[in-house]
Amino acid sequence: MQPPHSCLLLFLVYLFLISGIWATPNGTFTLRLLQITTFQNSSFVDTEGLGLLEDIELGCLDKNISIHFYQPWVQPALPHSEWETIETIIKDHLQIFSYMFKEGAMQTNVPYPFVAQFAGGCELYSNRTSQFFGSVAYNGQDFLSFDTDNATWTLSQNTNLSWFTQEIYQKGNAFTETLEIRCVDDLKLLLESGGRAALERQEVPVATVFARTPSPHQLLLVCHVTAFYPRPISVAWLRDGQEVPPGPALNTSTVLPNADLTYQLRSVLAVAPRDGHSYACRVRHRSLGTRSLLIPWGNSQVLLLMGLVAALLAAVAVAAMLLLWLWRRRQHQCMEESESRNSIRCREI
Template sequence: MQPPRCCLLLVLLYLFLLSGTWATLQGTFTIRMLKTFTFQNTSFVDTEGIGLLEDIELGSLDKHTWDMHFCQPWVRPALPRIQWDTIDNMFKIFLHNFIHLINEGAIQMDVPYPFVAQSMAGCKLYPNKTSRIFVYVGYNGQDFLSLDTDNATWTLSQDTDLARYVRAFLQNETTFVEAVKDLFNDTCINAMEMFLSYGRAALERQELPVATVFARTPSPHQLLLVCHVTAFYPRPISVAWLRDGQEVPPGPQLNTSPILPNADLTYQLSSVLAVAPQDGHSYACRVRHRSLGTRSLLVPWGNSHLLLITGLLAGLLAAGALAALLLLCLCRRR
């Protein structure tokens, strides 16, 4: 049986051979290979896996056959069929050996079933053409082990018998660690070139944000202004509230949700600002996003105009009252 280090090495190598033209694209790019293993007992393991370029799903793993299913039409043409066949074979060998290793450790360390093991491996490429590789292993949803590529060592994320057992096994595979470092340090950028060229349209996709501002009144003494922004892509976005044209600083009155995915592969979020009813200020939600270029999307709260008009009317009434009072005083003197 082929040792796990060879299988994992070839899997990661071919993963990064799914590449395209990074030189003409700007920014940092990351490929991640995510795998989840649910160990029901020593003889049954439910396996799931996906590959991602940034947030674009490249492919998924069939849990029954361990075959790869491509999620983008441009992924398969990136490599010849013979190379995809090699990837498929090596990936299945790696899965088999990984499961065997974890089961062996669980039995020796008397780990109770069921449990879940996860792994994430990948590479991050920076605009200056430097790169960083990463390998993380998880156990039951908690950090378990990570690979320190600078020192070629495995680091414990939790101090358990099982973690020490797996680390000892992997730490003895120094050839594997060095080979992974050399592989990604020497070839990661060049391999990425082809993949980024095939997926360039997907990576450069931009969708304009749609922002809506409305109010809620949870109590007579509190007004919540809600700025809901949706349908934007890519994920990075800046949403801020402006009070009389000045940005509201972070504080307990400001609450912004995490960025959440939509079903159409765009994103959404909400920013909520708590204010006192009829405080006399004008409010607007400002959105900045790559699709807007240098412009900003500015959506005022509808009642801000009403408050402004009310303030102007109050000022006019006060001025009128003062003029009437002065006129009355003059009349009395005459």
Template structure:
């Protein structure tokens, strides 16, 4: 019997991961992604990608269907397996996949071109429990999902094609048994060695570069912009402080999603709308793993960046900044008076 849809992706996941790492302190996710574009009845373009968190481990050459690795530590982490056999399995799987989808498209009169996608993987948690997942997509939308607990494929959207694909997948009992074995019994053991070899990459920390500037939307409104970029890993906390107090969510506060940079770092912007010369002091506060227990505090109107270790130091830094700003304004006022008297 030939491998069914997503069968090889899950089997490849099993072959890619093995070993032990006892120091797991956070959740990790492995994803194997396949995208097949069916241009017509005779031409299909397939791409594949394996990811550990946001790190690309390797990809599938769309012409030869051979596996290529991106990170130098991936291949040493792999078990000693016969890669000729794996390559053959990939080719067998993709041929079967293309055949099954093409047959379904012909029977259900599905218009070309269309895109079929498959995502399979698992999440490993600090307590060594895991959650498996497998999804099939059609033209960028959820199509089918697999429930590991009862080994059943569910329809995400009811179309002419989805019941056909669901029935094809559901009848492969060997596939169901494989999913249950891989993810319910071996996911924890199989993922740990890859995490061990990739530990340096996963623990990489790059501190954020933060700038604060303003632009005028109208005479009655000033936009304060806090631009944070070049940081890794992805989780970060960015907040505006008004007179030392965090500005709560509201219509005047707009923070973008975290977006990727080309060098595998991230960026975002937080914009606060204020009234010009409203008498308040403002600062952008950034918290990130690379800063440890400290925070980055950048006041509006001052180019100096301040690292604070806690609330007391933060308030002290803010008081010093406001005091200096007040003295500067008083100095400018005196100079203006002297100039007028002259």
């Protein structure tokens, strides 16, 4: 069954903490839980959550505090009793989090509506050491952060509400304490269950080059690269075989996600029409190994067009020769049939 689009972010924060990690080139895995809670007024609170294994969505929590899994290997990674425990911990956390901000808002005269966010997780390094991280935000601004060296929550804002929230966190928070203790163990189980294979998959990029003419004096060459995974990629323009350096004429977008857990980007190069140079878009990606994709434009495009025309003419010539051969064969057969009929008439006479 397809999980609901809107999910409780708090559970995902815990779920991400135990299930969301991504293998970086240096062998580091990161598990993240994300939560966003909207306080419309003192009686209406809405929370959503998401769990991530690096960039892989593991699952979410709906408004009824029910877990929905996005990947088939997430739920089998932990026993049923563990998931029940997780749900209980998440519910307790949500209640405390909601009380903390509503009480703080009342005592410090904070106006409604406002938004509070929580992010937590852990990193597992290649040398088998690990580190927990956690932070709280208020209206999109840093609010509290966890100091791993001193195991304390530090202020990012010097306000009455931040002081009130810090005091509650310093007294003890079962949710964050549980995340800190169990995160790495659950992360390892998720990797073994299927997370590592999901992170190591590779999808080859598909690249196309086309042009736009915003004015008669400017030509925009667009290199659109899509359907690749993992996220890191290198896209560059070559002018007469030499890489075009960064500058005002070159504009490359950030890497954006597709709906199927692949990525895309565009690189646009502004050139003068008919400037006499040849251009090509070069794409390098892990899935290509030591190879590169090279998509030409400019003079290279003319050569490509000439090659296509030559191939078309060759195909026409071959077709003409084939038709001529078939015609001659048919003529030969007709002559043989005619001679055969004449021979039969002669014998009858």
